[in-house]
Amino acid sequence: MAKSSKPISMREVAELAGVSIATVSRVINDNGRFSEETRKRVERVIEENGYIANQAAKGLREARTRTIGMIIPDITNDFFSTLALQAERAFADEGYSVLICNDANDAERGRHYLRTLISKRVDGIICISGRTTFDEHEVPGNVPIVYVDRFPERADEIPRVISEDLEGGRIATEHLIERGCRRIAFMTGTHSAQSVQSRGIGYARALEAHGLEADPALRIELEGRVRRFREARETLAGAIASGMEFDGIFAMNDVIAVGALLALRDAGIRVPGDVKVVGFDDSIYSSIATPALTSVRRFPEQMAKRGCDMLLSLIDGTPVELEDIVPVELVVRESTQ
Amino acid sequence: MAKSSKPISMREVAELAGVSIATVSRVINDNGRFSEETRKRVERVIEENGYIANQAAKGLREARTRTIGMIIPDITNDFFSTLALQAERAFADEGYSVLICNDANDAERGRHYLRTLISKRVDGIICISGRTTFDEHEVPGNVPIVYVDRFPERADEIPRVISEDLEGGRIATEHLIERGCRRIAFMTGTHSAQSVQSRGIGYARALEAHGLEADPALRIELEGRVRRFREARETLAGAIASGMEFDGIFAMNDVIAVGALLALRDAGIRVPGDVKVVGFDDSIYSSIATPALTSVRRFPEQMAKRGCDMLLSLIDGTPVELEDIVPVELVVRESTQ
DNA sequence: ATGAAAGCGCTAACAA
DNA sequence: TTGTTAGCGCTTTCAT
Numbered sequence: 001m002a003k004s005s006k007p008i009s010m011r012e013v014a015e016l017a018g019v020s021i022a023t024v025s026r027v028i029n030d031n032g033r034f035s036e037e038t039r040k041r042v043e044r045v046i047e048e049n050g051y052i053a054n055q056a057a058k059g060l061r062e063a064r065t066r067t068i069g070m071i072i073p074d075i076t077n078d079f080f081s082t083l084a085l086q087a088e089r090a091f092a093d094e095g096y097s098v099l100i101c102n103d104a105n106d107a108e109r110g111r112h113y114l115r116t117l118i119s120k121r122v123d124g125i126i127c128i129s130g131r132t133t134f135d136e137h138e139v140p141g142n143v144p145i146v147y148v149d150r151f152p153e154r155a156d157e158i159p160r161v162i163s164e165d166l167e168g169g170r171i172a173t174e175h176l177i178e179r180g181c182r183r184i185a186f187m188t189g190t191h192s193a194q195s196v197q198s199r200g201i202g203y204a205r206a207l208e209a210h211g212l213e214a215d216p217a218l219r220i221e222l223e224g225r226v227r228r229f230r231e232a233r234e235t236l237a238g239a240i241a242s243g244m245e246f247d248g249i250f251a252m253n254d255v256i257a258v259g260a261l262l263a264l265r266d267a268g269i270r271v272p273g274d275v276k277v278v279g280f281d282d283s284i285y286s287s288i289a290t291p292a293l294t295s296v297r298r299f300p301e302q303m304a305k306r307g308c309d310m311l312l313s314l315i316d317g318t319p320v321e322l323e324d325i326v327p328v329e330l331v332v333r334e335s336t337q
Numbered sequence: 338m339a340k341s342s343k344p345i346s347m348r349e350v351a352e353l354a355g356v357s358i359a360t361v362s363r364v365i366n367d368n369g370r371f372s373e374e375t376r377k378r379v380e381r382v383i384e385e386n387g388y389i390a391n392q393a394a395k396g397l398r399e400a401r402t403r404t405i406g407m408i409i410p411d412i413t414n415d416f417f418s419t420l421a422l423q424a425e426r427a428f429a430d431e432g433y434s435v436l437i438c439n440d441a442n443d444a445e446r447g448r449h450y451l452r453t454l455i456s457k458r459v460d461g462i463i464c465i466s467g468r469t470t471f472d473e474h475e476v477p478g479n480v481p482i483v484y485v486d487r488f489p490e491r492a493d494e495i496p497r498v499i500s501e502d503l504e505g506g507r508i509a510t511e512h513l514i515e516r517g518c519r520r521i522a523f524m525t526g527t528h529s530a531q532s533v534q535s536r537g538i539g540y541a542r543a544l545e546a547h548g549l550e551a552d553p554a555l556r557i558e559l560e561g562r563v564r565r566f567r568e569a570r571e572t573l574a575g576a577i578a579s580g581m582e583f584d585g586i587f588a589m590n591d592v593i594a595v596g597a598l599l600a601l602r603d604a605g606i607r608v609p610g611d612v613k614v615v616g617f618d619d620s621i622y623s624s625i626a627t628p629a630l631t632s633v634r635r636f637p638e639q640m641a642k643r644g645c646d647m648l649l650s651l652i653d654g655t656p657v658e659l660e661d662i663v664p665v666e667l668v669v670r671e672s673t674q
Numbered sequence: 675a676t677g678a679a680a681g682c683g684c685t686a687a688c689a690a
Numbered sequence: 691t692t693g694t695t696a697g698c699g700c701t702t703t704c705a706t
Contacts, residue, residue, distance in 0.1 A: 005479050007455070009699055020677045025701060033675060050474075055456045056397045057699035060682050065393060067436070067457070075418045085413050085439055092438070097453055099404070100437040101429070102422055116434055118344070119392045120404070137387075142343070229621060258625050265627070284566060288595050290602070290627030346683055357693045362685060370691060394683035397698050 008049050017045040028053060059121070068098045068311065069117035073105045073130035074226040077255060078283035079300060083128050083148060086304035094312060096123070105225040107132045118143060124311045131193035133158075144314035148307035149298075151194035159314065161307045161324045165195045168296040168328040169202025172250050172278040175294070177210050179276055179336050181248030184212075185239075187220045187232060187260060188252040196252050199280065203250055218246060222256065232259025233266075240267045247275055254279040254286045254295055261289055261335070276336040291334030299326055345386050354382040365390060396458070405435045405648065406454035410442045410467035411563040414592060415620035416637060420465050420485060423641035431649060433460070442562040444469045455480060461648045468530035470495075481651035485644035486635075488531035496651065498644045498661045502532045505633040505665040506539025509587050509615040512631070514547050516613055516673050518585030521549075522576075524557045524569060524597060525589040533589050536617065540587055555583060559593065569596025570603075577604045584612055591616040591623045591632055598626055598672070613673040628671030636663055 010028075014021040019038060026034050027042040034042075045051070059065040068091050075081045088098050099122065101113035110132040117125055124144040127133075133153045139145060147160035176184050186203055188196055204214045220239055224231045232255070240263065251257035257279030264271050271277055271291055279286055282297035303326050313320045347365075351358040356375060363371050364379040371379075382388070396402040405428050412418045425435050436459060438450035447469040454462055461481040464470075470490045476482060484497035513521050523540055525533055541551045557576055561568045569592070577600065588594035594616030601608050608614055608628055616623055619634035640663050650657045 007458075011699075021700085022678080022702080023676060026676090029701085031701095035675060038675075052452065052456045054397075054458055054699050056393055056402060056458050057682090058701075060391075060393050060397055060684090060698090061700045061702085063682070070437075074422065075412050076415065076422050078413065078415075081412045081418050084437075085411065088437060088439055092450075097436045097438075097457060099434045100407075100421075100425060101434070102425055113429075115389065119389045120434060121344075121391055121393050229624070262625075285625060287566070288599075288622060288625050348683075358683090359685080359694080360692060363692090366685085368686095372691060375691080391683050394698090395685075397682090397700090398684045398686090400698070 007054070008051050009054070010051075013042065013045050013049065013051050016049065017042045063121075064123050065121050066096050067120065067122045068096045069101065069113075069120070069122040069125040070098050070128060071101045071103055071110060071113055071117075071125065071130070071132075072128040074102055075100070076227060077253075078285060079253065079281040079298070080129050082283070082300040083304045086301045087126060087128065087148070087308055090305055090308035094308075098126075103130065103132060105130050105132060110134075111138065114138060124315050126307055126311055128307075129193070129195075131191065144311060146307050146311045146314065148303055149195060156322070159310050159320050159322050159324075161303050161310065161326060162195060163298045163303070163326050164328045165198035166202040166205075168280065168298070169199030169250070170206045171202075171328070171330050172199075172280070172294075172296050173203045173206035174209075175330055175332070175336060176248040176250060176276055176278055177206065177212070179248075179272075181276055182212060183215070183218060183246045184248035184250055185218045185220055185244070185246040186214075186250055187222070187236070187256050189225075189228065190221045190223050192252065199252060217244070227255070229255045229259045232256040233263045236260045236263035237266060240264075240269070249275060249277045251277065251279050254281045254283045254289075254293060257293055257295070257335075258285045258289050261291075261293065271335050272337055278330075278336060282331050286331070286333065289335070291337075294333045294336040295331050297329040297331045299329075302326055344391070345388050346391070347388075350379065350382050350386065350388050353386065354379045400458075401460050402458050403433050404457065404459045405433045406438065406450075406457070406459040406462040407435050407465060408438045408440055408447060408450055408454075408462065408467070408469075409465040411439055412437070413564060414590075415622060416590065416618040416635070417466050419620070419637040420641045423638045424463060424465065424485070424645055427642055427645035431645075435463075440467065440469060442467050442469060447471075448475065451475060461652050463644055463648055465644075466530070466532075468528065481648060483644050483648045483651065485640055486532060493659070496647050496657050496659050496661075498640050498647065498663060499532060500635045500640070500663050501665045502535035503539040503542075505617065505635070506536030506587070507543045508539075508665070508667050509536075509617070509631075509633050510540045510543035511546075512667055512669070512673060513585040513587060513613055513615060514543065514549070516585075516609075518613055519549065520552070520555060520583045521585035521587055522555045522557055522581070522583040523551075523587055524573070524593050525559070526562075526565065527558045527560050529589065536589060554581070564592070566592045566596045569593040570600045573597045573600035574603060577601075577606070586612060586614045588614065588616050591618045591620045591626075591630060594630055594632070594672075595622045595626050598628075598630065609671065609673050615667075615673060619668050623668070623670065626672070628674075631670045631673040632668050634666045634668045636665075639663055 014024045103110035129149040152158040279295040282295040286293035286295040351361045440447040466486040489495040616632040619632040623630035623632040
């Protein structure tokens with residue numbers, strides 16, 4: 001096939017095959033109403049000239065682009081990227097491409113991406129993790145949206161797939177208590193997503209159930225929006241230096257937990273001997289860490305798949321459940337043994 | 338703004354504003370040839386009705402989509418996702434969206450994605466890492482392509498940004514030798530990308546320069562295409578069990594190196610005491626690992642940025658250098674101290 | 675079984 | 691300053 005400066009169009013295929021443009025369209029979409037011989041001729045021309053249909057034109061005409069928009073904080077986090085990868089694959093299997101938008105948990109940026117996606121007329125939008133949510137009035141034209149591991153501000157509007165976050169926070173804390181911890185630090189982001197807040201409630205409930213107090217002095221907040229590994233390490237180091245007393249840590253994700261692990265090691269505090277640590281997500285970081293990290297597993301593959309199915313249903317016009325909750329599971333490793 | 342079932346079009350804006358559709362177009366694109374008053378009126382209508390231009394139509398007309406295709410093996414690997422994130426951001430800054438395609442190093446899948454991207458009429462394609470390459474005849478219609486951390490089969494065709502891989506392999510090996518290693522294992526994928534093969538050459542050269550032999554028995558190959566963490570751990574465990582003798586390991590990326598680290602720990606082999614280990618990429622894994630991993634740093638941010646600039650130039654019609662080589666740098670950590 | 679023609683939403687050349 | 695019009699590449703009636 002020749003390398004031409006411009007891809008050939010359907011009209012050119014039609015001319016070369018000596019048929020009308022409508023016939024070419026029928027052959028391509030296998031819509032019937034053409035003879036076997038015509039089909040052969042058209043297909044030969046297509047083959048020989050390397051014709052590839054222009055989806056932009058097709059999409060304009062059909063009012064659908066076979067493209068999905070994905071808004072995600074930062075594909076650099078293992079848990080998020082796993083979600084993104086699985087979702088992209090699931091969509092690809094159904095013939096959809098996905099436009100990826102890393103909004104870094106920046107509402108401004110998120111809104112801008114949303115506009116772009118709408119102007120590109122994506123068939124649907126999947127918002128993965130993160131904390132930015134969009135109001136109904138920011139989503140014109142009825143574009144279907146689902147949230148995966150993200151919680152809409154008004155819970156009655158946007159279908160979502162979420163984890164049992166509260167339960168996750170509860171079992172993580174419960175586990176630390178069972179292992180003998182009494183002063184359990186809680187490490188989280190300053191303005192965290194609702195899912196993360198739920199984990200905090202689970203933490204508080206577990207403490208309460210055991211007659212323990214949720215000491216505000218044990219709450220460690222990180223300012224960063226993404227990639228909080230270094231910040232976690234430094235912040236915890238600071239807390240240790242200023243005499244904070246604790247015998248357990250519940251971190252809101254593995255990245256933070258691993259940062260904490262390193263700070264503890266730097267300070268000569270043994271894990272799990274002196275302090276026990278639990279993370280969240282059971283991402284690759286928890287296996288890599290030394291000691292290996294106890295973590296709350298979340299089944300991102302399943303979450304992604306369900307989110308895709310949900311969005312595809314919405315695009316189809318099929319009604320969906322408003323909320324799909326995926327269970328969690330504590331994976332015990334060395335950091336709490 | 339009302340939530341309507343269909344976004345409003347330019348023609349409706351024109352009607353509501355009592356002007357022609359051409360005038361609306363001019364106002365939107367700020368093309369002049371309209372009065373200040375007209376502008377105000379049109380902008381009001383746009384604002385009030387939440388009009389968002391249809392990029393699919395605009396793109397069809399202008400023969401450009403402001404969309405870039407990105408082909409990448411697996412965004413779940415920290416180094417790749419960093420490259421992808423930075424590239425996406427750089428493109429977004431220039432008004433381009435990016436379609437992401439994880440091809441899992443599967444040539445079949447890669448080819449399929451390529452077709453999809455072309456049919457979507459992306460303005461350019463950026464291929465990140467991985468080993469699949471495309472022939473000229475598979476890229477019809479002159480779509481600009483660049484490779485970042487991927488090496489075209491025929492080196493004279495596609496512009497690329499690559500690291501000093503050979504040099505990286507050399508300094509990593511050199512470093513191990515300096516630290517006293519004499520039998521250095523080489524861990525790599527079975528069918529690795531050309532960049533990885535270059536590192537192998539660097540490894541061999543360094544050995545040779547010190548009068549050491551590149552013992553084939555020290556070569557450990559992994560079958561997996563992506564995510565080789567577990568496989569590395571198991572394979573090395575097997576090699577150790579069957580009596581392989583070595584005092585150093587050079588792994589082709591941090592994921593493999595970290596898997597190796599765990600296998601060594603499981604086997605009671607001390608690092609760096611008994612065996613020293615060097616990884617590649619200096620990704621987050623190298624900081625997280627215990628002992629922290631010595632690794633060859635590769636500046637993914639810079640590579641991504643240059644790749645984007647290259648592609649944007651190509652789209653512009655500006656000529657670019659065929660090859661842009663980004664240096665590497667050895668980061669020494671505990672695993673070789 | 676096939677073609678002509680309208681139109682998806684937009685831009686740009688040309689007229690006025 | 692503004693409007694009319696011809697497409698961009700496709701699908702889809704509606705004729706024939």
